[in-house]
Amino acid sequence: MTLGLLFLIVYTALAAVDTTASATNTLAENVGSDFVLASTNQALKSIKSAEASGADVTALVERFNKAIDLQEEAERGVYESCPSYNECIVQSNTMMLSIVEDSSLLGNQLTAKFEQVSAMTFTVYVPIGSFALSVVIVLTYRAWVARRSRKYQSMDIHQRSAR
Amino acid sequence: MLTSGLFLLVFGSCFSIMLTVAYASLGSTPQERFITLSTTGSDMTTRSLYPATSPRVGQGDTLNWNVQTSNHMGETEYIAIRVKLLNATQLAPDEVRHLPSPADYIYEERVVLADGESSVTPLDITLKDVQVFRDSSAQMRAVTINGKDIDELRVSNFNSNSFRFVIELWRYDVELENFVYTWSSGLESESAWNQIRIALK
Numbered sequence: 001m002t003l004g005l006l007f008l009i010v011y012t013a014l015a016a017v018d019t020t021a022s023a024t025n026t027l028a029e030n031v032g033s034d035f036v037l038a039s040t041n042q043a044l045k046s047i048k049s050a051e052a053s054g055a056d057v058t059a060l061v062e063r064f065n066k067a068i069d070l071q072e073e074a075e076r077g078v079y080e081s082c083p084s085y086n087e088c089i090v091q092s093n094t095m096m097l098s099i100v101e102d103s104s105l106l107g108n109q110l111t112a113k114f115e116q117v118s119a120m121t122f123t124v125y126v127p128i129g130s131f132a133l134s135v136v137i138v139l140t141y142r143a144w145v146a147r148r149s150r151k152y153q154s155m156d157i158h159q160r161s162a163r
Numbered sequence: 164m165l166t167s168g169l170f171l172l173v174f175g176s177c178f179s180i181m182l183t184v185a186y187a188s189l190g191s192t193p194q195e196r197f198i199t200l201s202t203t204g205s206d207m208t209t210r211s212l213y214p215a216t217s218p219r220v221g222q223g224d225t226l227n228w229n230v231q232t233s234n235h236m237g238e239t240e241y242i243a244i245r246v247k248l249l250n251a252t253q254l255a256p257d258e259v260r261h262l263p264s265p266a267d268y269i270y271e272e273r274v275v276l277a278d279g280e281s282s283v284t285p286l287d288i289t290l291k292d293v294q295v296f297r298d299s300s301a302q303m304r305a306v307t308i309n310g311k312d313i314d315e316l317r318v319s320n321f322n323s324n325s326f327r328f329v330i331e332l333w334r335y336d337v338e339l340e341n342f343v344y345t346w347s348s349g350l351e352s353e354s355a356w357n358q359i360r361i362a363l364k
Contacts, residue, residue: 037340040241044275045337047239051278057239061277064241068273076311118189126181133181134174141169 039096050107
């Protein structure tokens with residue numbers, strides 16, 4: 001009787017653990033695929049955004065490809081770089097999130113730099129350059145006019161003899 | 164001199180020209196957007212597409228192909244190379260309307276390419292379970308692509324032993340959050356696909 005009761009308690013406990021583990025796994029797979037989609041989309045968007053700012057995204061693309069490889073390992077169930085489905089998804093998501101962070105940082109830095117260069121170009125370099133060029137052109141023109149005038153003034157007039 | 168009409172005219176002209184040059188140099192230049200897709204054999208030529216010189220292959224034969232993609236879209240692209248197996252009568256992709264083949268893909272490889280970057284994806288296809296019947300019909304039941312077994316294909320042909328592997332290029336659209344078959348280049352849509360025929364022996 002005591003042995004039977006003990007068996008029943010152990011069996012119930014094992015079943016409960018198994019059900020919980022199974023439910024957790026299913027939940028992880030469902031949530032995992034949503035996370036994968038969201039983080040992949042976000043990472044790609046941020047890479048494109050950083051690239052549009054003029055950043056060199058080669059290293060980010062390399063990391064993105066590694067994260068995709070982890071997703072594929074999870075999908076195919078052939079685990080080489082990670083021990084299980086959940087671990088592959090977690091690692092992939094972590095990589096994707098780090099790509100989002102790094103590309104945002106890179107993009108922001110380059111955008112700020114680009115804005116600074118643009119502002120300097122349009123407010124300082126272009127007006128100063130135009131002014132300097134205009135002075136040179138006007139001075140050159142005036143020197144040429146003065147030289148031509150002097151040339152005409154110093155000319156001798158010779159009358160052609162009539163035949 | 165600085166208040167003369169001549170100086171103001173010259174300054175105005177120089178300012179306009181330099182402003183245009185600065186604006187043009189800081190902006191991006193428009194370019195044609197495209198992705199290339201090509202399939203070759205193991206030695207990167209079309210001569211080695213088949214194990215022998217003819218496209219006749221049988222059970223156990225392996226086709227060693229390389230799919231080359233090159234991104235010239237002006238930005239990073241996340242692409243999927245989808246392999247479809249068609250019989251002699253199934254619809255191939257529509258070149259004019261840029262529609263993919265309606266058949267389901269049996270294998271997919273995904274890769275991200277930065278602008279101007281190229282990649283080579285090996286495709287090792289082993290004909291695992293194929294059969295040619297006495298009435299000249301044929302069936303492909305299972306293949307292995309890059310070590311992945313694809314069973315229960317059941318792609319059949321009546322009165323023909325000809326099959327086609329179609330390789331389609333899909334790209335990820337971040338707005339639609341899904342892979343799409345086409346891309347826009349100016350006002351036109353573009354797509355890329357390859358087709359390689361085999362005949363079962």
